[in-house]
Amino acid sequence: MSTSLVQLGPFQLKHPFILAPMAGITNSPFRRLMRRLSSSMVISELVSATGIEYAGAKTLDLLRFHDEERVLGLQIFGEDTEHLCRAAQYIEKLGADFVDLNLGCPVPKVVKKGAGSAMCKDPVSLGKTLSAMVKAVRIPVTIKIRTGWDAQSRNALEVVQAATDAGVSWVAIHGRTRAQGYSGEADWDFIGNIKARSSLPILGNGDITTAEAAVHRVKTYGVDAVLIGRGALRNPFIFQQAEALWKGESYDFPQSSDYIQLLHEQQKMLHEIYPARTAMIHARKFLAWYSAGFPGCHEFRSQVFSIPEPEDLWQEATQFFEKRTRERDLKFLSQPFLMGGHG
Ligand SMILES: Cc1cc2nc3c(=O)[nH]c(=O)nc-3n(C[C@H](O)[C@H](O)[C@H](O)COP(=O)(O)O)c2cc1C
Numbered sequence: 388m389s390t391s392l393v394q395l396g397p398f399q400l401k402h403p404f405i406l407a408p409m410a411g412i413t414n415s416p417f418r419r420l421m422r423r424l425s426s427s428m429v430i431s432e433l434v435s436a437t438g439i440e441y442a443g444a445k446t447l448d449l450l451r452f453h454d455e456e457r458v459l460g461l462q463i464f465g466e467d468t469e470h471l472c473r474a475a476q477y478i479e480k481l482g483a484d485f486v487d488l489n490l491g492c493p494v495p496k497v498v499k500k501g502a503g504s505a506m507c508k509d510p511v512s513l514g515k516t517l518s519a520m521v522k523a524v525r526i527p528v529t530i531k532i533r534t535g536w537d538a539q540s541r542n543a544l545e546v547v548q549a550a551t552d553a554g555v556s557w558v559a560i561h562g563r564t565r566a567q568g569y570s571g572e573a574d575w576d577f578i579g580n581i582k583a584r585s586s587l588p589i590l591g592n593g594d595i596t597t598a599e600a601a602v603h604r605v606k607t608y609g610v611d612a613v614l615i616g617r618g619a620l621r622n623p624f625i626f627q628q629a630e631a632l633w634k635g636e637s638y639d640f641p642q643s644s645d646y647i648q649l650l651h652e653q654q655k656m657l658h659e660i661y662p663a664r665t666a667m668i669h670a671r672k673f674l675a676w677y678s679a680g681f682p683g684c685h686e687f688r689s690q691v692f693s694i695p696e697p698e699d700l701w702q703e704a705t706q707f708f709e710k711r712t713r714e715r716d717l718k719f720l721s722q723p724f725l726m727g728g729h730g
């Protein structure tokens with residue numbers, strides 16, 4: 388099986404399996420963790436270009452990153468071309484490796500203003516914005532889109548064409564329309580068709596929950612790489628597993644020691660960067676996702692959300708994964724969850 392490097396713009400990645408951007412989730416500590424666990428690059432959650440313009444402390448916090456994350460993209464959204472260009476320049480100055488524009492967000496608050504997935508309704512005007520952004524910075528500009536606004540207007544091919552003409556470096560496509568939100572299934576035939584007709588690298592995205600499916604999507608649909616979002620929350624080892632399969636090797640299911648190491652690293656990084664209360668909020672979410680499918684996960688979840696002290700929480704989690712890791716029900720990995728988000 389192929390083990391060749393994956394070329395995305397100027398970056399050579401060792402394999403095509405990449406953590407998808409997720410608001411409130413792909414913060415710096417989780418991105419670092421996923422790089423350690425083999426995601427071949429990482430992207431921040433969406434950050435408002437207008438927010439960057441006004442330099443709000445909370446907005447600027449979202450742009451913090453660690454060198455360990457490279458290759459790293461910071462993602463922005465907004466409807467104002469000047470704000471987007473200045474935000475891209477700010478991101479370049481911060482030292483990110485590329486700037487990604489969110490053109491897939493379906494959330495009413497964002498699309499009402501004409502940002503996110505609404506920008507793809509008019510590929511001509513979008514092309515002008517993208518051209519201006521590409522001219523404004525030296526780092527690659529990339530975009531993440533959906534297949535279209537609704538079933539009647541799946542214009543991703545036109546959007547990819549506009550992006551190509553503007554000098555965008557690659558396009559990631561979540562295989563659903565804006566109208567679908569997170570319902571139905573990602574349309575991989577549609578993504579494969581765009582890939583076949585495009586000269587730009589195409590990253591496919593949607594509903595990958597196992598390493599086997601990740602490799603299958605790349606090989607079947609010919610995409611340059613795939614983004615994996617929710618699948619990485621229930622199986623944080625998915626990138627390592629996919630990398631092994633990609634190289635023609637097999638992989639072992641994670642042992643309790645793998646989970647304990649992961650918890651240890653995540654605890655350290657969360658508490659390094661966030662105040663105790665915020666670190667606890669993040670810890671609880673991740674522990675609930677990681678534990679899905681293990682026997683006793685429902686009781687564990689309710690404990691996780693009621694234990695007040697961080698040390699007790701991590702202790703409880705360590706004990707849980709020490710005892711339960713070998714008995715997981717893998718069906719849980721493909722059950723739908725988190726049916727809402729910003730892309
Ligand atoms: C909670 C959540 C937050 C998300 N936030 C973002 C975001 O900030 N930017 C973005 O481009 N996509 C965002 N997405 C979309 C994901 O990147 C991805 O396109 C989508 O979840 C489908 O992939 P998956 O089935 O592998 O999860 C988000 C998704 C979820 C579930």
